[in-house]
Amino acid sequence: xxxxHIGDQGELAAITNGNDYIxxxxxxxxxxxxxxxPLTDVTLDGQGHTLSNLTAPLFxxxxxxxxxxxxxxxxxxxxxxxxxxxxxxxxxNTTIENNSVSGQVRGDWSVGGLIGQADGTNIVVQGNTxxxxxxxxxxxxxxxxxxxxxxxxxxxxxxxxGAVTGDNVVGGIVGYAYTNDGGTxxxxxxxxxxxxxxSNLITGGIIGLAQSEIVSGNQNxxxxxxxxxxxxxxxxxGIEKLTAEKNENSGDVSANSSxxxxxxxxxxxxxxxxxxEDSVIRGNKNLCGTVxxxxxxxxxxxxxxxxENSTAPITIDDNTSYxxxxxxxxxxxxxxxxxxxxxxxxxxxxxxxxxxxNTLLTGDNVSQGGLVYDDETIKSTDPxxxxxxxxxxxxxxxxxxxxxxxxxxxxxxxxxxxxVKFNSCNGVCISCQTVTSGDKATEPPxxxxxxxxxxxxxxxxxxxxYDFDTAVTADLCLYAKWERKCGCN
Numbered sequence: 001x002x003x004x005h006i007g008d009q010g011e012l013a014a015i016t017n018g019n020d021y022i023x024x025x026x027x028x029x030x031x032x033x034x035x036x037x038p039l040t041d042v043t044l045d046g047q048g049h050t051l052s053n054l055t056a057p058l059f060x061x062x063x064x065x066x067x068x069x070x071x072x073x074x075x076x077x078x079x080x081x082x083x084x085x086x087x088x089x090x091x092x093n094t095t096i097e098n099n100s101v102s103g104q105v106r107g108d109w110s111v112g113g114l115i116g117q118a119d120g121t122n123i124v125v126q127g128n129t130x131x132x133x134x135x136x137x138x139x140x141x142x143x144x145x146x147x148x149x150x151x152x153x154x155x156x157x158x159x160x161x162g163a164v165t166g167d168n169v170v171g172g173i174v175g176y177a178y179t180n181d182g183g184t185x186x187x188x189x190x191x192x193x194x195x196x197x198x199s200n201l202i203t204g205g206i207i208g209l210a211q212s213e214i215v216s217g218n219q220n221x222x223x224x225x226x227x228x229x230x231x232x233x234x235x236x237x238g239i240e241k242l243t244a245e246k247n248e249n250s251g252d253v254s255a256n257s258s259x260x261x262x263x264x265x266x267x268x269x270x271x272x273x274x275x276x277e278d279s280v281i282r283g284n285k286n287l288c289g290t291v292x293x294x295x296x297x298x299x300x301x302x303x304x305x306x307x308e309n310s311t312a313p314i315t316i317d318d319n320t321s322y323x324x325x326x327x328x329x330x331x332x333x334x335x336x337x338x339x340x341x342x343x344x345x346x347x348x349x350x351x352x353x354x355x356x357x358n359t360l361l362t363g364d365n366v367s368q369g370g371l372v373y374d375d376e377t378i379k380s381t382d383p384x385x386x387x388x389x390x391x392x393x394x395x396x397x398x399x400x401x402x403x404x405x406x407x408x409x410x411x412x413x414x415x416x417x418x419x420v421k422f423n424s425c426n427g428v429c430i431s432c433q434t435v436t437s438g439d440k441a442t443e444p445p446x447x448x449x450x451x452x453x454x455x456x457x458x459x460x461x462x463x464x465x466y467d468f469d470t471a472v473t474a475d476l477c478l479y480a481k482w483e484r485k486c487g488c489n
Contacts, residue, residue, distance in 0.1 A: 009033075012051070017041055023070065029053045035060050035088065046070025046099070054103075057084055057116070063091035067099060074103040074132060082116030083107025084145065085132065092120035102131040102162075110145035111136035112175070113162060118144055121152040131161045140166035141175035141208070142193065148178060153186040160193045170199035171208035171236070172220060178211035178239075190217045194425070198225045204236035204270070205249060211239040212277070215247065221460065222251045229263050231255040232270035232303070233286060241277035241312075244269060250287040250460050255303070256294045263296025264304030264337065267323055271303060275310040275347065286321040288460055297338025298328035300355055304338050307347050317351035325360045332361045421477045422457070424449070435472040443468045452482035 003020045006012050009029055015021055015036060020043040031053055038061035045068055051058070052073035059067075067086065074085040082088040085101040101113050110117050113130030130142045139146045142160030147153050160172045169176050172193030177186055193205050197220075202208050205220030215235055224231050233249025235242075247268055255265040264271040267286025272279070286300050297304040300321025305314065321334050331338035334355035336348070416437040422430040424447045435441050446454050456465040457478040466478055 015039065015042065015044070019043075021045070023047055023049045023051075026050045026052070029055070031055055033058075038063070040064050042066075044068070044070065054085060057086070057088050059087040061089040061091060062087050062094050062096075063120075064093045066095045066097070068095070068097040070099045072099070072101040072103075074101055074105055076104065077106045079108055081107065081109040082145070083110070083136070084112040084114050084116040086114045088116045090115055090118040090120070090123055090125075093122045094120075095124045096126075096128060097124065098127045100129040100131065104133040104135070106135045107145075108137050110139045110175070111166070112141045112145040113143055113160070113164075115144045117146045117148055118153055119148045123153040124156070126154065126156040126158065128158045129161065130159070133162050134164045136166045138166060138168045139175040139208070140164055140170045140199075142172045142195070142197075143191075144174045146176045146178075147174060147186050148176075153177075155186065155188045156190050158191045160191075161195050163195045163198070165198045168199055168201040169208040169236075170197055170202070171204045172197045172206050172222075172224075173218070174207045176209045176211075177207055177213045178209070179213065187214045187216070188218065189214070192218070193220045194222055196223045196225070198223075198227070200227045201229045202226065202236040202270075203231045203255075204234060205232065205251060205253075206234045206247070208236045209239070210235055210237070210242060212241040214243045216243070216245040218247045220249045220251050224251055224253045226255040226263075226265075226270075228257060229255055230270040230303075231265045233267045233289070233291075234269065234284070236270045238269055238272045238279070239274055241275070242269075242272070242279045242281070242314075244281045244284060246283045248285045248287060250289055252289045252291075254290075254292040254294075255296065255298075263293050264302075265291050265293040265296070265298045265328070266303035266337065267291050267300045267321055268319070269302045271306060272314055273306045273310075275307060275312050275314050278312050279314045281314065281316045282318050284319045286319075286323050288322055288324055290325040290327070291323050292326075293328040293330070293332075293337065295329050297331040297336075298326050299332075299337035300326055300334045300359065301353065302336045303328075305336065305348060310347055313347045313349055315349045315351065317349070317353065319353045321353075321355040321359065323356070323359050325362065327362045334359050334361070418472050419475050420472060421475075422480070423477060424480045425482065437473055438471050440470065441468055441472055441476070441478075447480055449480075449482055451485055453485055455481040455483055457481075 005024050007024045018041045023046045026049050035057045036059050040063045042065040050071040054074040072085045113132050113134045142164045143158045173191045203226040205224045206218045230236050231253050233253045234247040253265050255263050268284045291298045300323040301319045326332045335353045420441040421432040
């Protein structure tokens, strides 16, 4: 393969199959970019340079290729499906690594900040960042719109900072991930969402809808909202087979009124339906935030299970919820909100889940001492679910530790001095302060971040701005809140 250097738009447009390409400098496109035809056996290394004023997807299809270290500033507004700033489609044996996009990306169906659709085996999408506003009608993701068919795709270590919105099936990282019979399933792991995710129907902080996938080690710390039906801090709706392990959510989750009566909001998973193979929701944490379902079930971990057509069990175990408030019209509980119409309750196994005793449960059909609504119908092995005890909700910490909502048991401070840390959330780094118990932290100088206006310092669990006249009595981490001024570039 020849190695070819790219220095201007004409050389970029001349990329052909079977070559290695290196971008030598930033390029300001002239606004007439035409998406390149399908490419095979190509390596493109952006070397950290930027292509700006991108008005159409850079590539149509990429197969057996690698694209890395490339930054895109896009203003894409297309009709139709499979829209992404980097590529419309990915196919077999392709790696997309350490790229970024900012600006805006809009299409109709299957829209991703970087990739519209990924389909095939041995595809790796990792270490990429989206700061663009991503919008469409259906199947919308911050990084990938849809992962489809016989997929074997690894989506690892990607981050989303751009608001993602659509009518249905919207996720902070992936809109819809599904594997048909014969596929090995994909892995969505160690990804992060830091922006609000909103749709009218199915919404997830990391994935909108997942069918036969592995979802682990992901984090969401922003709001997840469904204006009508289903919302989950990590996954909106899980179907057929799901492994969801060691994910963390600290954002507010809400599912508003549903047209068809099916509504669920969960700190980790909104709704589970039609389980055909053994599924597991294990070792996840819902850290603070509120969970609300105005017309259905809400749970600190899972909002609603609808198992009418299910043939295999779902195990919900070793999860932890420190939600500040759970509200629902049908069932509000600390772990599982509602088992819809009690279909096949024997298919649900609850074991060793814990929750904060300080979680406020409000709404109809609420049992203030419980982990799950209507638990007498569940064939549970959870020792914390018993009539002779308050269902295991009192938190007992080992010697030398204290209980702290949002973090569980933490090591007790060794002295009367506490650490106050400042997370500028992509602004400048700020040193931590050591404050004597009862004294006040000192407000640091206002941080700066290109393209944003600083709003103030907030705790993860408190929607109100932190008051620096408050006495410090424990370790504290404050997070900078920003408002976008003119994009992310």
